[in-house]
Amino acid sequence: MKTIPKWWTVTGTALWTASLALVAVSVWLVVTRAPIEQQMGVAQKIFYIHVPSAIATVIAFGLTFAASIAYLSTRNWAWDAVAVSSCEVGMVFATVVLLSGPLWARSSWNTWWTWEPRLTSFLVMWILYGGYHIVRHSVAAGSRREVSAVLGTVLIVTYPITLMSVHWWRGSLHPKNVMMTSDMRGILLVSMAAWILFYLAALQQRLRIEILREASNEADG
Amino acid sequence: MIYAAVAYILAGILWILYLLSLRNRERSAREQRHLDSA
Numbered sequence: 695m696k697t698i699p700k701w702w703t704v705t706g707t708a709l710w711t712a713s714l715a716l717v718a719v720s721v722w723l724v725v726t727r728a729p730i731e732q733q734m735g736v737a738q739k740i741f742y743i744h745v746p747s748a749i750a751t752v753i754a755f756g757l758t759f760a761a762s763i764a765y766l767s768t769r770n771w772a773w774d775a776v777a778v779s780s781c782e783v784g785m786v787f788a789t790v791v792l793l794s795g796p797l798w799a800r801s802s803w804n805t806w807w808t809w810e811p812r813l814t815s816f817l818v819m820w821i822l823y824g825g826y827h828i829v830r831h832s833v834a835a836g837s838r839r840e841v842s843a844v845l846g847t848v849l850i851v852t853y854p855i856t857l858m859s860v861h862w863w864r865g866s867l868h869p870k871n872v873m874m875t876s877d878m879r880g881i882l883l884v885s886m887a888a889w890i891l892f893y894l895a896a897l898q899q900r901l902r903i904e905i906l907r908e909a910s911n912e913a914d915g
Numbered sequence: 916m917i918y919a920a921v922a923y924i925l926a927g928i929l930w931i932l933y934l935l936s937l938r939n940r941e942r943s944a945r946e947q948r949h950l951d952s953a
Contacts, residue, residue: 735916737919738919739919740918743926747926786930786933789929790926793922793926793929794926797921798922800918801918896933899941900937903937903940903941903944906941906945909951910944910947910948913948913952
């Protein structure tokens with residue numbers, strides 16, 4: 695019977711320790727060292743959680759796509775486990791983006807929400823990837839992995855639309871490039887490293903559930 | 916300042932809730948596995 699290997703638990707502890715320490719450092723840097731932007735003031739510091747969370751979302755949904763393709767090619771349950779776990783953790787990051795975005799928008803655009811291309815396409819992507827989980831839990835167990843893998847593959851169409859929306863459509867309020875000082879760039883890099891490591895730790899933690907479920911499935915025969 | 920604080924607090928609450936749900940689901944999966952192997 696499958697069980698969680700010792701090395702998996704050790705790796706998880708190391709990932710959580712490193713990621714939580716780095717997140718704490720990044721928050722400390724944001725609070726104490728990040729320069730206060732002239733136009734937006736302190737509210738601009740939302741940037742240091744908004745952008746890394748968006749990057750982590752892109753990585754998470756990208757891995758869902760790659761793992762879905764791998765599952766369809768090999769029918770190995772582990773790829774399905776990676777796809778669903780990455781998608782779920784990605785949804786939490788995407789929700790952080792959608793919560794922090796309006797707070798930033800209120801400060802810079804004087805509105806909580808506007809139906810401009812990047813915001814709209816990101817919201818559509820969030821809804822569709824949420825649908826991935828609803829569909830996965832709705833279909834019969836026998837075809838769950840295949841249906842999920844097909845969805846995980848097809849949903850990648852939202853990816854370039856969201857990424858390129860600021861270039862493809864006019865009237866986008868979302869900045870294409872952000873002017874940063876070297877201090878801001880350094881703190882952004884630390885924040886990115888912290889949240890990407892946090893994503894890996896959460897993904898590894900989520901995969902434990904899939905390993906245990908697979909063990910139960912094997913026991914059921 | 917209040918917007919930045921709210922953004923970080925909301926993100927923190929969301930992650931804590933998610934990680935708690937992961938812990939509970941792992942516990943349920945572990946119990947189920949023990950039932951299956953019994």
